[in-house]
Amino acid sequence: MLSGIQPTADSFHLGNYLGAIRQWVRLQETHDAFYCIVDLHAITVDHDPARLRERTRVSVAQLLAAGLDPELCTLFVQSHVPEHAQLAWVLNCLTGFGEASRMTQFKDKAQKQGAERATVGLFTYPILQAADILLYQANVVPVGEDQRQHLELTRDLAQRFNGRFGQTFTVPEPHIVKDTAKILDLQEPAIKMSKSASSPGGIIELLDDPKASAKKIRSAVTDSEREIRYDEERKPGISNLLTIYSALTGKPVPELERDYAGKGYGDLKKDLAQVVVDFVTPFQERTRKLLADPETLDTILANGAEKARRIAAETLAVVYDRVGF
Ligand code: ADP
Numbered sequence: 536m537l538s539g540i541q542p543t544a545d546s547f548h549l550g551n552y553l554g555a556i557r558q559w560v561r562l563q564e565t566h567d568a569f570y571c572i573v574d575l576h577a578i579t580v581d582h583d584p585a586r587l588r589e590r591t592r593v594s595v596a597q598l599l600a601a602g603l604d605p606e607l608c609t610l611f612v613q614s615h616v617p618e619h620a621q622l623a624w625v626l627n628c629l630t631g632f633g634e635a636s637r638m639t640q641f642k643d644k645a646q647k648q649g650a651e652r653a654t655v656g657l658f659t660y661p662i663l664q665a666a667d668i669l670l671y672q673a674n675v676v677p678v679g680e681d682q683r684q685h686l687e688l689t690r691d692l693a694q695r696f697n698g699r700f701g702q703t704f705t706v707p708e709p710h711i712v713k714d715t716a717k718i719l720d721l722q723e724p725a726i727k728m729s730k731s732a733s734s735p736g737g738i739i740e741l742l743d744d745p746k747a748s749a750k751k752i753r754s755a756v757t758d759s760e761r762e763i764r765y766d767e768e769r770k771p772g773i774s775n776l777l778t779i780y781s782a783l784t785g786k787p788v789p790e791l792e793r794d795y796a797g798k799g800y801g802d803l804k805k806d807l808a809q810v811v812v813d814f815v816t817p818f819q820e821r822t823r824k825l826l827a828d829p830e831t832l833d834t835i836l837a838n839g840a841e842k843a844r845r846i847a848a849e850t851l852a853v854v855y856d857r858v859g860f
């Protein structure tokens with residue numbers, strides 16, 4: 536199994552944690568899991584070098600603080616394994632220009648930046664993503680619905696390569712994660728919590744001051760009724776708070792509805808604020824400890840890269856041989 540996350544923020548947010556990272560922690564128990572901080576992907580848009588370096592380390596520290604265990608999974612930084620870029624080149628040469636042009640995420644991101652400023656790297660992003668997956672012969676790729684098209688491209692490229700040059704790649708199955716929590720913006724519960732779209736009040740950053748996060752929960756936008764009831768359509772704000780509450784405590788939503796029957800929105804918010812504080816406080820402590828020990832972090836990453844490279848180099852050697860290098 537392979538999954539990646541971009542080091543493009545100073546802190547992961549609650550949506551990243553409940554929608555992705557928490558699943559990673561579970562899946563490392565049952566799968567031979569490769570988790571990649573995709574810094575090559577992070578330079579497809581404007582970036583600051585010193586910040587990228589810092590964010591990569593902070594991302595790794597947070598993943599470890601969240602429960603990733605280097606004994607149970609392979610955690611590494613993409614740029615530490617040169618085979619990603621090498622395989623991506625070969626796959627670039629197998630991808631049709633028209634085929635790449637149909638990727639809707641590029642169209643969206645390019646439009647946001649202004650078409651003239653969008654880079655060729657952003658255009659070929661899904662091909663690098665295919666390389667990430669195919670290098671490890673991953674058969675399971677947990678992705679959100681928004682990544683379905685990219686995974687289809689990965690499958691097409693694997694099949695094309697296998698057909699043209701002989702069986703080389705495992706064709707990965709999309710493991711569309713449906714039952715993961717989708718966390719909404721606290722101020723604008725019509726959109727998802729997101730580092731690019733959320734206002735500061737709408738997003739809980741895991742490394743932010745816990746008091747500030749508690750305040751954001753208490754100020755979350757709800758509705759003008761009084762009943763604490765899960766209803767995504769009509770009560771998205773309250774439903775979102777219940778989702779977060781349930782995900783962080785393990786209490787099923789119906790149980791929470793019973794607990795809060797007859798109580799007010801203020802009671803729910805006050806309790807959830809405490810739940811969030813109780814989660815982020817030790818999380819931050821663990822993250823700080825890891826960042827305060829750069830040698831240990833370097834060792835973890837060096838070991839991760841070495842483990843990843845063993846597999847990646849093996850795949851790339853076959854690919855290079857097959858294409859005539
Ligand atoms: P963002 O949307 O903030 O830019 P990313 O696109 O970098 O976050 O997403 C990283 C991971 O976190 C992905 O697996 C994505 O599905 C998950 N994720 C991001 N936002 C949310 C959210 N609001 N709810 C659930 N999962 C999320």
Ligand code: NA
Binds near residue numbers: 607608
């Ligand atoms: Na494992």
